[in-house]
Amino acid sequence: MTKRVEAKFKINRRLGVNLWGRGKSPLARGKENPPGQHGARRKKPSDFGTQLMAKQKLKGYYGNISEKQFRKLYDEAVRRRGDTSENLIELLERRLDAVVYRMKFAVSPFQSRQIINHGHIMVNGKRVNIPSYQVKDGDLIQVKTKSKDLAIVVEAANSTERDIPEYVEVDLKDMKGKFIRAPKLADVPYPVQMEPNLVIEFYSR
Structure with a gap:
């Protein structure tokens, strides 16, 4: 297994989802333990944790783009007219x-x-x-x-x-x-649920 593939699988395991819907992902085969020797138990996340997870999923899905690039897209989404969540998805899909x-x-x-x-x-x-x-x-x-x-x-x-x-x-x-x-959120074929509204809340804190 290449380092690139291993890195993608680590993202899947950390987030607990098969982010790209790949059949080769460990999560596609029912291996859902989080990273760690025995797999730490997941606690119910706080509002901040839920928002952070939504951001990590969206960033990770698009090839784990840098925080600097992602924040730039968020700032542009806010600047534009209309729904900021939909604007963010449009910018990512473009x-x-x-x-x-x-x-x-x-x-x-x-x-x-x-x-x-x-x-x-x-x-x-x-x-x-x-x-x-x-x-x-x-x-x-x-x-x-x-x-x-x-x-x-x-x-x-x-x-x-x-x-x-x-x-x-x-x-x-x-x-x-x-x-x-440009697609709307409902048009994008994400294998897992994406919540850009929570990403907006994360940056708006």
């Missing part, structure tokens, strides 16, 4: 690494970030190697021609673990797709 993951060009947000960093992804015909790049409605995202045969990309495209949501259009044969619109 991240290029999230879009590449949704289009099934990568099997996980971690892998999505990796292939973007390595220059395998193009937006509107230009290479973009910044995972946090904010995708706009109508943007065309594709895997570079020379990268379409990469084993990790082919594996992701052929995976049956998850479906492609309706707010993106994808041609998996040509490894290209379009970001149609």
